[in-house]
Amino acid sequence: MSNSIFTKRELRAINIRHIWGLQLGWNYERMQALGYLYAIYPALKKIYKNDPEALQKSCETHLQFYNTNPSMSEIIIGMDIAIEEREGAKSIETVAPLKVALMGPFAGIGDTIFALIAATIFGAIAGNMAVEGNAAGMWMWIAWNFVVIFIRTRLFDLGYSSGIRIVTDLKDQFAYITNAASILGLVVVGGLIPTVVKFKIPYVFVSGEVKLSVQDNLDKIMPFLPQVVLMIGVYWLVKRKMSISKLIGIVMLGAIVLTYFKVIA
Secondary structure (H helix, E strand, C coil): CCCCCCCHHHHHHHHHHHHHHCCCCCECCCECHHHHHHHHHHHHHHHCCCCHHHHHHHHHHHCCCECCCCCCHHHHHHHHHHHHHHHHHHHHHHHHHHHHHHHHHHHHHHHHHHHHHHHHHHHHHHHHHHHCCCCHHHHHHHHHHHHHHHHHHHHHHHHHHHCCHHHHHCHHHHHHHHHHHHHHHHHHHHHHHHHHCCCCCCCEEEECCEEEEHHHHHHHHCCCHHHHHHHHHHHHHHHCCCCHHHHHHHHHHHHHHHHHCCCCC
């Protein structure tokens, strides 16, 4: 924004406070509200330096319930600073409902991209490399976290420079990004199933001189068919609201029993 009362260094310092401090003081009553106020407080002090009452009112407003994906919260706090800088005390009543309106949709977008899809992709690849004894996966995971920090600085700048206009201008683009990330995540996870989930059907049917391997014939129908069937079964149980702890217990117990009776190997 032109004619800003903040220097680039001041804005970046607020951005850094938000990156490292948003989750400070997290609690079940107001969740991220305390961390949000901690991050934005230097900006509020400068905006309302000649109006202590407005400063107090703004602080009380930002202590209201707040919870969203930390990465997408960068856009919200950037917009917040821009709006309060431009409109002053009269913007306080606008900022509160704006935060409430955005934190839900932005949480859905951010959790999909940063918490679920990205963590699944890079976490699964890193874990698979670790199983193979390759340390590159660890460095890939570390590198991804540095990328997230860089992205968060850009999202903060985007929120501050665009203000409230970003809500309408980029609404469709966010939807495209979310859908593309979801598709990429499904492809990567699907491709990792044969390498991460390892078991075979060892049974060999013998009749006279004829030997028929069950696994070899299943591979002719579809490679890694047992793994695919297992994943479909797990997905079905997840859709039926089974808890992850119960699901892990069933898979482990089933693997032990079936291996004992030599149904799988």
